[in-house]
Amino acid sequence: MSTRLPFVPFLVVVAGACASSSAGPGAMHAAPATPPAPDAKSFAQGQQQIVVRASEAKFGPCPPAIPFECEMAVLEGSPKANGLFTLRFRTQKPWLLPPHSHPRAERVTVIAGRLSVAFGTSVDKSAGQAFTAGDYYVNAPGAVHYVWADEPVEIQITGIGPWEVHPHEP
Numbered sequence: 575m576s577t578r579l580p581f582v583p584f585l586v587v588v589a590g591a592c593a594s595s596s597a598g599p600g601a602m603h604a605a606p607a608t609p610p611a612p613d614a615k616s617f618a619q620g621q622q623q624i625v626v627r628a629s630e631a632k633f634g635p636c637p638p639a640i641p642f643e644c645e646m647a648v649l650e651g652s653p654k655a656n657g658l659f660t661l662r663f664r665t666q667k668p669w670l671l672p673p674h675s676h677p678r679a680e681r682v683t684v685i686a687g688r689l690s691v692a693f694g695t696s697v698d699k700s701a702g703q704a705f706t707a708g709d710y711y712v713n714a715p716g717a718v719h720y721v722w723a724d725e726p727v728e729i730q731i732t733g734i735g736p737w738e739v740h741p742h743e744p
């Protein structure tokens with residue numbers, strides 16, 4: 575059974591392409607790449623960067639499908655749409671996200687606090703690996719894992735949407 579967390583759609587950022595050039599006689603010639611038109615929904619005319627200052631991130635309540643109390647800010651893209659997205663989550667109380675998996679890689683950076691992750695279909699906190707501020711990890715697609723925090727924590731998740739959470743069904 576698949577559960578898609580209900581997120582509010584946000585803007586999607588489109589990456590640019592590089593043009594190729596010829597190097598002279600005998601060189602392989604590639605058709606010149608046409609740079610994509612700017613994504614009007616992501617970048618205003620002439621805008622070269624998307625910036626979200628930590629003090630200005632717009633946090634709001636997490637969706638009801640998340641089984642613990644948290645706040646969330648979408649920094650880039652939309653976890654509901656195809657393409658790259660980046661989210662920040664912060665919590666103040668201890669929590670546990672039971673065994674689950676994602677169909678695409680999940681990249682996590684710990685911004686503050688301590689987060690623990692373990693793999694498997696039943697919760698055994700003694701099997702966990704702790705991550706603290708500045709640490710980064712990537713969970714492989716399909717890897718059944720569970721995550722918890724015993725203290726306030728802020729994490730950033732980057733992935734390719736649509737983001738799906740598949741609870742492990744025993």
